[in-house]
Protein backbone atom coordinates (compact mmCIF):
# COMPACT_ATOMS: atom_id res chain seq x y z
CA UNK A 291 0.00 0.00 0.00
CA UNK A 292 1.16 3.49 -0.63
CA UNK A 293 1.70 5.54 2.46
CA UNK A 294 -0.47 8.50 1.59
CA UNK A 295 -3.79 8.60 3.36
CA UNK A 296 -5.93 10.42 0.87
CA UNK A 297 -9.52 9.15 0.69
CA UNK A 298 -10.15 6.32 -1.76
CA UNK A 299 -13.23 5.68 -3.82
CA UNK A 300 -15.04 2.61 -2.57
CA UNK A 301 -13.76 -0.64 -4.06
CA UNK A 302 -16.98 -1.78 -5.60
CA UNK A 303 -16.29 -5.52 -5.42
CA UNK A 304 -15.73 -5.55 -1.68
CA UNK A 305 -17.93 -2.66 -0.65
CA UNK A 306 -21.61 -3.07 0.08
CA UNK A 307 -23.46 -0.12 -1.40
CA UNK A 308 -25.67 1.75 1.04
CA UNK A 309 -29.39 1.49 0.37
CA UNK A 310 -29.54 5.07 -0.89
CA UNK A 311 -26.86 4.31 -3.51
CA UNK A 312 -28.73 1.24 -4.69
CA UNK A 313 -31.97 3.20 -5.01
CA UNK A 314 -30.10 5.81 -7.02
CA UNK A 315 -29.04 3.17 -9.53
CA UNK A 316 -32.52 1.68 -9.57
CA UNK A 317 -33.97 5.12 -10.37
CA UNK A 318 -31.81 5.22 -13.46
CA UNK A 319 -32.62 1.61 -14.33
CA UNK A 320 -36.36 2.14 -13.98
CA UNK A 321 -36.13 5.35 -16.04
CA UNK A 322 -34.52 3.46 -18.91
CA UNK A 323 -36.93 0.54 -18.49
CA UNK A 324 -39.96 2.85 -18.56
CA UNK A 325 -38.61 4.49 -21.69
CA UNK A 326 -38.50 1.05 -23.31
CA UNK A 327 -41.96 0.37 -21.89
CA UNK A 328 -43.49 3.30 -23.75
CA UNK A 329 -43.44 0.99 -26.75
CA UNK A 330 -46.08 -1.15 -25.03
CA UNK A 331 -48.24 1.91 -24.40
CA UNK A 332 -48.01 3.03 -28.02
CA UNK A 333 -48.77 -0.49 -29.25
CA UNK A 334 -51.80 -0.80 -26.94
CA UNK A 335 -53.25 2.59 -28.00
CA UNK A 336 -52.72 1.75 -31.67
CA UNK A 337 -54.47 -1.59 -31.18
CA UNK A 338 -57.39 0.18 -29.53
CA UNK A 339 -57.57 2.63 -32.44
CA UNK A 340 -57.30 -0.26 -34.90
CA UNK A 341 -60.67 -1.79 -34.09
CA UNK A 342 -62.16 -4.56 -32.00
CA UNK A 343 -60.17 -7.43 -33.45
CA UNK A 344 -56.78 -5.78 -33.03
CA UNK A 345 -57.71 -4.68 -29.53
CA UNK A 346 -58.92 -8.09 -28.38
CA UNK A 347 -55.73 -9.80 -29.50
CA UNK A 348 -53.68 -7.16 -27.68
CA UNK A 349 -55.80 -7.73 -24.55
CA UNK A 350 -55.34 -11.46 -24.87
CA UNK A 351 -51.59 -11.08 -24.99
CA UNK A 352 -51.48 -8.67 -22.05
CA UNK A 353 -53.74 -10.98 -20.03
CA UNK A 354 -51.45 -13.98 -20.56
CA UNK A 355 -48.53 -14.95 -18.36
CA UNK A 356 -45.91 -13.06 -20.33
CA UNK A 357 -48.07 -9.98 -20.74
CA UNK A 358 -48.85 -9.86 -17.03
CA UNK A 359 -45.20 -10.28 -16.18
CA UNK A 360 -44.37 -7.24 -18.33
CA UNK A 361 -47.21 -5.27 -16.77
CA UNK A 362 -46.16 -6.22 -13.26
CA UNK A 363 -42.57 -5.15 -13.86
CA UNK A 364 -43.79 -2.01 -15.54
CA UNK A 365 -46.15 -1.05 -12.73
CA UNK A 366 -43.50 -1.54 -10.06
CA UNK A 367 -40.91 0.36 -12.13
CA UNK A 368 -43.38 3.19 -12.60
CA UNK A 369 -44.35 3.47 -8.94
CA UNK A 370 -40.77 3.20 -7.76
CA UNK A 371 -39.60 5.87 -10.22
CA UNK A 372 -42.59 8.00 -9.23
CA UNK A 373 -41.94 7.78 -5.48
CA UNK A 374 -38.20 8.19 -5.82
CA UNK A 375 -38.74 10.96 -8.39
CA UNK A 376 -40.79 12.91 -5.85
CA UNK A 377 -37.92 12.44 -3.41
CA UNK A 378 -35.57 13.81 -6.08
CA UNK A 379 -37.79 16.88 -6.47
CA UNK A 380 -37.77 17.42 -2.70
CA UNK A 381 -33.98 17.18 -2.73
CA UNK A 382 -33.85 19.64 -5.62
CA UNK A 383 -35.87 22.06 -3.50
CA UNK A 384 -33.14 21.75 -0.88
CA UNK A 385 -34.73 19.51 1.73
CA UNK A 386 -34.08 16.07 3.15
CA UNK A 387 -30.40 15.73 2.45
CA UNK A 388 -29.19 14.82 5.95
CA UNK A 389 -27.84 11.31 6.21
CA UNK A 390 -30.54 10.02 8.56
CA UNK A 391 -33.26 11.70 6.50
CA UNK A 392 -32.01 10.03 3.33
CA UNK A 393 -31.98 6.70 5.16
CA UNK A 394 -35.55 7.17 6.31
CA UNK A 395 -36.88 8.38 2.95
CA UNK A 396 -35.29 5.37 1.23
CA UNK A 397 -37.59 3.12 3.24
CA UNK A 398 -40.55 5.38 2.56
CA UNK A 399 -39.87 5.20 -1.19
CA UNK A 400 -39.74 1.40 -1.08
CA UNK A 401 -42.87 1.20 1.05
CA UNK A 402 -44.88 3.59 -1.11
CA UNK A 403 -43.88 1.93 -4.38
CA UNK A 404 -44.68 -1.52 -3.00
CA UNK A 405 -48.02 -0.33 -1.67
CA UNK A 406 -49.10 1.40 -4.91
CA UNK A 407 -48.10 -1.65 -6.96
CA UNK A 408 -50.14 -3.88 -4.65
CA UNK A 409 -53.11 -1.49 -4.78
CA UNK A 410 -53.21 -1.20 -8.55
CA UNK A 411 -53.21 -5.00 -8.94
CA UNK A 412 -55.91 -5.46 -6.30
CA UNK A 413 -58.03 -2.98 -8.26
CA UNK A 414 -57.27 -4.66 -11.57
CA UNK A 415 -58.41 -8.02 -10.22
CA UNK A 416 -61.43 -6.77 -8.32
CA UNK A 417 -62.88 -5.13 -11.41
CA UNK A 418 -62.82 -8.55 -13.01
CA UNK A 419 -66.41 -8.61 -14.22
CA UNK A 420 -66.31 -5.75 -16.73
CA UNK A 421 -65.81 -2.18 -15.58
CA UNK B 422 -2.20 26.16 -40.33
CA UNK B 423 -5.85 26.66 -39.57
CA UNK B 424 -7.89 29.32 -41.28
CA UNK B 425 -9.65 30.11 -38.00
CA UNK B 426 -8.18 32.90 -35.94
CA UNK B 427 -6.92 32.08 -32.44
CA UNK B 428 -9.84 34.04 -30.97
CA UNK B 429 -12.34 32.15 -33.14
CA UNK B 430 -10.90 28.85 -32.00
CA UNK B 431 -11.19 29.74 -28.36
CA UNK B 432 -14.71 31.15 -28.55
CA UNK B 433 -17.65 28.94 -27.85
CA UNK B 434 -15.63 26.22 -26.16
CA UNK B 435 -17.30 26.73 -22.83
CA UNK B 436 -20.69 25.41 -21.84
CA UNK B 437 -23.44 25.94 -24.37
CA UNK B 438 -25.64 27.32 -21.55
CA UNK B 439 -28.37 24.88 -22.45
CA UNK B 440 -27.96 22.75 -19.37
CA UNK B 441 -30.36 24.76 -17.25
CA UNK B 442 -33.15 24.43 -19.73
CA UNK B 443 -32.59 20.68 -19.97
CA UNK B 444 -32.56 20.34 -16.19
CA UNK B 445 -35.62 22.51 -15.74
CA UNK B 446 -37.63 20.78 -18.47
CA UNK B 447 -36.84 17.43 -16.82
CA UNK B 448 -38.32 18.76 -13.55
CA UNK B 449 -41.37 20.39 -15.12
CA UNK B 450 -42.25 17.19 -16.97
CA UNK B 451 -41.61 15.17 -13.78
CA UNK B 452 -44.09 17.31 -11.85
CA UNK B 453 -46.67 16.95 -14.62
CA UNK B 454 -46.15 13.19 -14.69
CA UNK B 455 -46.96 12.70 -11.00
CA UNK B 456 -50.75 13.13 -11.31
CA UNK B 457 -50.89 11.96 -14.93
CA UNK B 458 -49.24 8.58 -14.37
CA UNK B 459 -51.17 7.86 -11.15
CA UNK B 460 -54.43 8.66 -12.91
CA UNK B 461 -53.55 6.58 -15.97
CA UNK B 462 -52.26 3.53 -14.07
CA UNK B 463 -55.43 3.29 -12.00
CA UNK B 464 -57.65 3.95 -14.98
CA UNK B 465 -56.03 1.11 -16.90
CA UNK B 466 -56.34 -1.15 -13.85
CA UNK B 467 -60.07 -0.46 -13.66
CA UNK B 468 -60.43 -1.07 -17.39
CA UNK B 469 -58.23 -4.17 -17.42
CA UNK B 470 -61.07 -6.58 -17.97
CA UNK B 471 -63.41 -4.21 -19.76
CA UNK B 472 -64.71 -5.08 -23.21
CA UNK B 473 -63.72 -3.22 -26.35
CA UNK B 474 -66.58 -0.72 -26.35
CA UNK B 475 -66.17 0.15 -22.67
CA UNK B 476 -62.45 0.80 -23.06
CA UNK B 477 -62.98 2.75 -26.28
CA UNK B 478 -65.59 5.05 -24.71
CA UNK B 479 -63.56 5.55 -21.58
CA UNK B 480 -60.22 6.32 -23.26
CA UNK B 481 -61.89 8.43 -25.94
CA UNK B 482 -63.99 10.68 -23.72
CA UNK B 483 -62.88 14.31 -24.19
CA UNK B 484 -61.14 14.84 -20.85
CA UNK B 485 -59.57 11.46 -20.81
CA UNK B 486 -58.21 11.85 -24.34
CA UNK B 487 -56.80 15.27 -23.46
CA UNK B 488 -55.11 13.88 -20.35
CA UNK B 489 -53.62 10.96 -22.26
CA UNK B 490 -52.22 13.26 -24.94
CA UNK B 491 -50.70 15.39 -22.17
CA UNK B 492 -49.31 12.26 -20.52
CA UNK B 493 -47.74 11.11 -23.77
CA UNK B 494 -46.20 14.49 -24.45
CA UNK B 495 -44.76 14.83 -20.93
CA UNK B 496 -43.56 11.23 -20.72
CA UNK B 497 -41.80 11.19 -24.08
CA UNK B 498 -40.17 14.55 -23.53
CA UNK B 499 -39.06 13.50 -20.04
CA UNK B 500 -37.79 10.16 -21.33
CA UNK B 501 -35.78 11.75 -24.15
CA UNK B 502 -34.18 14.21 -21.72
CA UNK B 503 -33.46 11.46 -19.21
CA UNK B 504 -31.94 9.07 -21.74
CA UNK B 505 -29.68 11.86 -22.96
CA UNK B 506 -28.19 12.17 -19.46
CA UNK B 507 -27.64 8.41 -19.30
CA UNK B 508 -25.85 8.38 -22.68
CA UNK B 509 -23.73 11.35 -21.66
CA UNK B 510 -22.60 9.46 -18.58
CA UNK B 511 -21.81 6.11 -20.20
CA UNK B 512 -21.16 6.49 -23.91
CA UNK B 513 -17.59 7.75 -24.18
CA UNK B 514 -17.24 7.85 -27.94
CA UNK B 515 -18.50 11.20 -29.16
CA UNK B 516 -19.96 10.02 -32.45
CA UNK B 517 -21.75 7.10 -30.83
CA UNK B 518 -23.07 9.37 -28.10
CA UNK B 519 -24.49 11.90 -30.53
CA UNK B 520 -26.00 9.09 -32.61
CA UNK B 521 -27.63 7.55 -29.53
CA UNK B 522 -29.09 10.87 -28.39
CA UNK B 523 -30.37 11.76 -31.85
CA UNK B 524 -31.73 8.28 -32.44
CA UNK B 525 -33.60 8.33 -29.13
CA UNK B 526 -35.00 11.79 -29.78
CA UNK B 527 -36.24 10.82 -33.20
CA UNK B 528 -37.76 7.54 -31.99
CA UNK B 529 -39.47 9.25 -29.06
CA UNK B 530 -40.91 11.80 -31.47
CA UNK B 531 -42.16 9.07 -33.79
CA UNK B 532 -43.70 7.02 -30.96
CA UNK B 533 -45.24 10.12 -29.44
CA UNK B 534 -46.77 11.12 -32.76
CA UNK B 535 -48.11 7.59 -33.34
CA UNK B 536 -49.64 7.45 -29.85
CA UNK B 537 -51.25 10.89 -30.15
CA UNK B 538 -52.71 10.05 -33.56
CA UNK B 539 -54.12 6.84 -32.09
CA UNK B 540 -55.77 8.74 -29.22
CA UNK B 541 -57.20 11.33 -31.60
CA UNK B 542 -58.64 8.56 -33.76
CA UNK B 543 -60.17 6.92 -30.69
CA UNK B 544 -61.63 10.21 -29.50
CA UNK B 545 -63.12 11.01 -32.89
CA UNK B 546 -64.49 7.49 -33.16
CA UNK B 547 -62.86 6.41 -36.39
Ligand code: HEM
Nearest residue numbers: 318321322324325372375378451454455458500503504506
Ligand atom coordinates in the same frame (compact mmCIF):
# COMPACT_ATOMS: atom_id res chain seq x y z
C1 HEM C 1 -44.20 9.31 -12.66
C2 HEM C 1 -43.67 10.47 -12.54
C3 HEM C 1 -42.19 10.70 -12.74
C4 HEM C 1 -41.43 11.45 -11.92
C5 HEM C 1 -41.88 12.20 -10.68
C6 HEM C 1 -40.07 11.42 -12.46
C7 HEM C 1 -39.00 12.10 -11.92
C8 HEM C 1 -37.73 12.08 -12.40
C9 HEM C 1 -36.64 12.89 -11.92
C10 HEM C 1 -36.72 13.92 -10.79
C11 HEM C 1 -35.53 12.57 -12.65
C12 HEM C 1 -34.14 13.18 -12.50
C13 HEM C 1 -33.31 12.29 -11.64
C14 HEM C 1 -31.89 12.77 -11.49
O1 HEM C 1 -31.64 13.97 -11.39
O2 HEM C 1 -30.99 11.90 -11.46
C15 HEM C 1 -35.92 11.55 -13.59
C16 HEM C 1 -35.07 10.94 -14.47
C17 HEM C 1 -35.48 10.08 -15.47
N1 HEM C 1 -36.77 9.69 -15.76
FE1 HEM C 1 -38.38 10.15 -14.67
N2 HEM C 1 -40.05 10.64 -13.58
C18 HEM C 1 -41.32 10.18 -13.80
C19 HEM C 1 -41.74 9.38 -14.84
C20 HEM C 1 -40.93 8.88 -15.84
C21 HEM C 1 -41.38 8.13 -16.97
C22 HEM C 1 -42.85 7.75 -17.25
C23 HEM C 1 -40.27 7.82 -17.71
C24 HEM C 1 -40.16 7.06 -19.00
C25 HEM C 1 -41.07 7.04 -19.94
C26 HEM C 1 -39.13 8.38 -17.04
C27 HEM C 1 -37.81 8.29 -17.47
C28 HEM C 1 -36.73 8.87 -16.87
C29 HEM C 1 -35.36 8.71 -17.30
C30 HEM C 1 -34.86 7.89 -18.48
C31 HEM C 1 -34.58 9.47 -16.41
C32 HEM C 1 -33.05 9.63 -16.43
C33 HEM C 1 -32.46 8.82 -15.31
C34 HEM C 1 -31.12 9.27 -14.86
O3 HEM C 1 -30.61 10.32 -15.29
O4 HEM C 1 -30.52 8.54 -14.04
N3 HEM C 1 -39.56 9.03 -15.91
N4 HEM C 1 -37.26 11.26 -13.43
